[in-house]
Amino acid sequence: MKSEKISELTTNRLSVYLRCLNTLAAAGIKTISSRALAEQFNLNSAQIRKDLGYFGEFGLRGVGYFVEELRQHITKILGLDTTHRVGIIGAGNLGTALANYNGFRESNFEVVALFDNDKEKIGRRVGRAGIMVYDVRKVERVVREKGIDVAVIAVPARAAQKVLNQVTAAGIKAVLNFAPATLRARHGVKLKTVDLTISLESLSYFLARPQNASITNPRSRSKRAVRASRVDERLNG
Amino acid sequence: MKSEKISELTTNRLSVYLRCLNTLAAAGIKTISSRALAEQFNLNSAQIRKDLGYFGEFGLRGVGYFVEELRQHITKILGLDTTHRVGIIGAGNLGTALANYNGFRESNFEVVALFDNDKEKIGRRVGRAGIMVYDVRKVERVVREKGIDVAVIAVPARAAQKVLNQVTAAGIKAVLNFAPATLRARHGVKLKTVDLTISLESLSYFLARPQNASITNPRSRSKRAVRASRVDERLNG
């Protein structure tokens, strides 16, 4: 453990490792080497060892890592041992789809409120879980009352910056934004944007250039066995 | 124009520039300098000049770039001057939310089919646009008949790899995956994964470490005016 600054690329990969370890644990596998783990998502084994090395020495030389133990370590590192409470702003298609999304649960996130500015929607309950839709102007109070610590922005781009300001004013420190807009968060607030427009346009770029089979440089296909096209561009999710 | 390999980071930024140029054009602004553009998303102006430099010389020294002209260039570079036809596999919450999503339209993408394996859903029409839900086993035929060139995977993680195999077998070369799974695409197929789990867990990591106000190194806050927390981690969307 050497208290360096950790890159987000590293934390993203930790998520991936954790997911894999959960599967391995469920399959009853007890230990795994960095090499074997790396092969799961064609990644360099040194990368995995380095990533883990930022947080401690979890492995046993000659053996590898104990699956269950490492699983618990990463869970703790990622702060997934405590539940996070999520408020979704925007009760449109996307907002309600997210409210119904099971993936939240599996990472110990719980959606506890929706917000909207549409009078028709306010006061209703939505989705399987019957999550209440609140007036967006009441964010501050609901955040306090429900202990919300993560906001999800699912409103049109033009409203997104205003919503971000509102939720940060309410004390939220972590925001996942789906609006295709470049937002500015004040210092101390973690903003992650999932921008479908960018993703799509990047696919379009690729389609416009069939010759570039893989965008990244082709010369680096060295002696090593031909990799499947580089897994998920780089886990930027 | 020097036919180098272009990083995906560059193409992602081109999307962002384009979005901004569209706004500027709509506002009747005629020219913009790399500096002014850079300030919109606190980014270094040299970055923008470099990004554009890969594709040609679009600027005029002493002036900057002509908004309308640059807009058209980038549109062309990203292949957004031709319409792409999208098939969404998985007609659940997310799939139908995406089918209703307007953002596709704005980037010249058109959702023309949904696919599912649930007999209840197959044959129905979904959402405002009334998009037909087909049997997923008929992907190959529908792809051909409707000229689909982009697939969106919106199925549970355990089914995702199989679906990816099906759509690539049908000749699709560009896939946007929403399943939280590490997929392997065969060479020549561009796969982009939008992984909510990773995004959420990365927020969780941040929340677990309030001291790390911004994860990335704090020392580099140089003489330059304090930036708002680095815009959107790095446009990985």
Next chain:
DNA sequence: CTCTGTGAAGTCATTCACAGCG
């Protein structure tokens, strides 16, 4: 004088390669 285009420098990330533990 302003602003582009671009080599050169700097910073950050990944991979190599190996000492050394179990």
Next chain:
DNA sequence: CGCTGTGAATGACTTCACAGAG
């Protein structure tokens, strides 16, 4: 032996800094 942990080497991306066009 095999496999971790980690400096050193490589590679990728960003920023600097400036020559030169307009």
